[in-house]
Amino acid sequence: MKKKGIVAIVGRPNVGKSTLFNRIIKEKKSIVEDVPGVTRDRLYGDAEWLTVPFILIDTGGITLQDTKFAKEIKVQAEIAIKEADLILFVLNYKDGICPEDNAVLRILYKTNKPIILVINKYDKKDDFNSSYEYMSLGLGEPILVSSTHGIGIGDLLDKIIENLPKANEEQSNDEIKIAVVGKPNVGKSSFVNALLGEKRMIVSEIPGTTTDSVDSKIEFDNIKYSIIDTAGLRKKGKIYENIEKYSYIRSISSINKSDVVLLMLDISLPITDHDSNIGGFAYEESKPIIIIANKWDLVEKKDSNSMNKKETEIRSYFKYLSYAKILFISAVENIRVKKIFELISLVNANLKKRIKTSVLNEIFNKAQLINPAPNHNGGRLKIYYSSQVEAYIPTFVLFVNNPGYAHFSYRRYLENQIRQHFDFTGVPMKIIFRERR
Structure with a gap:
């Protein structure tokens, strides 16, 4: 990639x-x-x-x-x-x-x-x-x-x-690059330490104590991973009043070179706009995303329905990440941490999933019959033919009468039709409209 x-x-x-x-x-x-x-x-x-x-x-x-x-x-x-x-x-x-x-x-x-x-x-x-x-x-x-x-x-x-550098554009195919991103002090370093089984990262209650972005190599079930932990300041000193600003560029750089993004939240605290902004950048870069709800051990007054309530809360805040899996963990107590590899494997498999052209056309033909496209820009969209093309994320090209007739809500409807028939959990999807000539 x-x-x-x-x-x-x-x-x-x-x-x-x-x-x-x-x-x-x-x-x-x-x-x-x-x-x-x-x-x-x-x-x-x-x-x-x-x-x-x-x-x-x-x-x-x-x-x-x-x-x-x-x-x-x-x-x-x-x-x-x-x-x-x-x-x-x-x-x-x-x-x-x-x-x-x-x-x-x-x-x-x-x-x-x-x-x-x-x-x-x-x-x-x-x-x-x-x-x-x-x-x-x-x-x-x-x-x-x-x-x-x-x-x-x-x-x-x-x-x-x-x-611009060209030598590093293509990354190694024999390892999966994982970016661990989130605002300072959500537990990114503790999470990476739990995965590695060692205290590789400095962990502190002071936001921004991770002094560098470190690539850690790990192998699990014969699959190689490179885990990038990004956090606060590179600068020594006590500049905490604007600390959230400093994590953006670190997250951007990490997301940019990753295969899968782990967006980490401190689930014991309310979700903030800063959480959403970091997730938004990963979304705009069309990266596969898994949401990690960390510090589950600090959530008070838990009952059998607490996790469902928290998931609903996360979903309502990250509506644009409806395809993302959510994993509740405690990095400090090492609860469900290793389950992340299972989800990454699922995401990796879904990235490689291919749908037969005949099946895809059947899905879209039925979709048009059930719910015809609305009038938009002076016309109604008609899909003649579709196929999946080779790309890093699942990408579908639809040959239509006029791409200008495609309303964004209908694009979302067509994406939902694909997701209802096939499991593309964790991965974004791209639908491209082209005029048939």
Whole structure:
């Protein structure tokens, strides 16, 4: 399975990082304001150029000044730099090279990551005569862009695709990569320790004590697994007030390179939007997902119906993950932990499941008879023929009269028809409508 490259935009405040981010992902997702330090959170977005997809990270500006969020921004940027495959170092053309630019560069020099020097806020009417000054930074020929006007963006994207790693795109076929994700302090490290049977990870009640993202190898029933535990800060220190922000990029990176995602919740506490956001990224990346409800031992006043009630609560919060299995465990007491391998095997088998074309067409023909498609965009969808195509997740191509007539609710109805006839537990599904010609 191919993983997307990760590109981090880094620089001091007010060089136009957020505007560049919005220009590349083609939407206004990052807050843009002409005030240094306004982008305090890392933001991520999906981008694509010449059919090559990648993930773009927008970071807050690294500053030497003792501002309210300076330390937090520096930590966030360092995490993004650490996880990135490629770094865009952005300068402001109108300011030239400032002391804060050199401070950022000192951080970047230590990374051994490929770096593209981007000179933003450039106007074609300007006479670019500072080439020697920028070349002295040791980052090669700069790319001149204007994020606001779109100047030079195509050249920059060409350079990004050229520098994204290719050797690591295909992962080994003899092991299953498992990403353990969730907000800090839900018990990810305790869970991995229980699976491994050793205290590989630091476990603490303080959120964010896992200091790195570690790949642990394990073999169970002759199947090899690589388990990635992601958690809090890489930075030593006591920056806990905004700690939930720091787990995003770690989770994104882990999800991106995984085969199966284990979304971990602390079931002894209420589910939060942060839980949902992390699950949402795995969903958007079309990853197989298993929801792990950890800390079952801490749930008070349990009875024979407690688990059903909790499952209903989880389902109501994660409606978009209706296909996901839910496993209740206690990592600390090692209750039902090893059962995860059984569920992963089920998911892996369902990923490889293939439906005969004749059977698939019979399912869709009956579906249309029972519930004809509604009028949408001036017409009614008619399915002529369908087949399953080779893809990592189950993917079905439906040849129709007009793809524009397909309402999202009818797509969901057709997916439910397939799931009613075949067990695709734990795996997402893709339905593609194509016009028959």
